[in-house]
Amino acid sequence: MPVVLGPNRYGKAETRLVRVVRDGGVHHIKDVTVSTALSGQMDDVHLTGDNAAVLPTDTQKNTVYAFARKHGVAEIEDFAILLARHFVESQPTIHHARVEIEEYFWDRIPAGADPAPGAEERQHSFVRSGREVRTCAVHHDRDGTTTVVSGLTDLVVLNSTGSEFSGFIQDEYTTLRPTKDRVLATAVTARWRHLSAASPYRESYGEVRRCLLGAFAETHSLSLQQTLYAMGERVLNTREEVCEVRLAMPNKHHFPVDLTPFGLDNPNEVFYAADRPYGLIEGTVLRDDAPAARFAWE
Structure with a gap:
């Protein structure tokens, strides 16, 4: 009975990223988890172990951190689109990228009734919010098609x-x-x-x-x-x-x-x-x- 390789993908799951933006004494936090999954010309790696077409998952993780520094993390959908397009457009063996992001909210800890001097100006203390988790999933294909699902x-x-x-x-x-x-x-x-x-x-x-x-x-x-x-x-x-x-x-x-x-x-x-x-x-x-x-x- 013949056996063939079916649909497949690989990537780096749940890369934890916290981005702090320092605007003088006011800080802003972006707390996200990023998962990437790539697919394309992957027959050889499965059938013979030839890794020539494989962008390592460690590289995918490093790209997340580097892009956070170079481009910042504003809306998670925009950051996911940026990553997905980069993986497909920079690597000829990668034909499709899926980037999924979860965002966790933080609230500022308000100054007390009698705050210490400078407390209001520092604004760098946060408490994890009891709110929902924001999500997105972005798909980008080699033909240029991008699909965005927020959630x-x-x-x-x-x-x-x-x-x-x-x-x-x-x-x-x-x-x-x-x-x-x-x-x-x-x-x-x-x-x-x-x-x-x-x-x-x-x-x-x-x-x-x-x-x-x-x-x-x-x-x-x-x-x-x-x-x-x-x-x-x-x-x-x-x-x-x-x-x-x-x-x-x-x-x-x-x-x-x-x-x-x-x-x-x-x-x-x-x-x-x-x-x-x-x-x-x-x-x-x-x-x-x-x-x-x-x-x-x-």
Whole structure:
């Protein structure tokens, strides 16, 4: 039976990079994790061990650090595009590059009620934010095609009311009771595809995040699937630079605790927050005229 080499790629995963910009006494931090993956003329390295076509993963890591110094790290999408295009355009054996970046937010530690002299001017102390993680994935091909997918993960949200779940299939194994009032909580992972590699990434990220939060808060939910669609629809109706939204939303179950053994009622005030198992709702919302995705998102 003949055996052939299938699709393949290689790269340097999770290069940690912290870039500090010193603007006088005011410092700015960019904290990111960069993963690169390259593919191209890689038959020989797999079949015979000939490394002539291989750009070492250590070189990929060093390129990340060198580019951070030479070009800075502003919007993570722009930095990922810069890296992806460099790898493809500088190496004839590399035909496709994928660069994925995660960004972690930091907040300044405010000066106290009676700050020490000069504390406000230094502005170099930070605390890790409790916010979500910002993400992006950029693909660049030798024919010049660039695809940009922005996103976020671990955006934890909760509605303490305004959510129902009833009318579902019930069989001999069903024990879940229908409810007209439940806690709806999830940790949103969202990714959205840009129509162009020249999107206004900073503005776009903030506005997409605002749309996601607004739709979650304002939708009277009959199911988490309905909420997912409303969130994606809000983004597409608001941001013309986005053509597709993919969402993954685990149902972080909150079960009312039975307090009757203690002679107490529980009018949906005391809950057990279960971490597992959990329902996982995933879906894609896209414009009906959206161009087909050129590259796999994963």
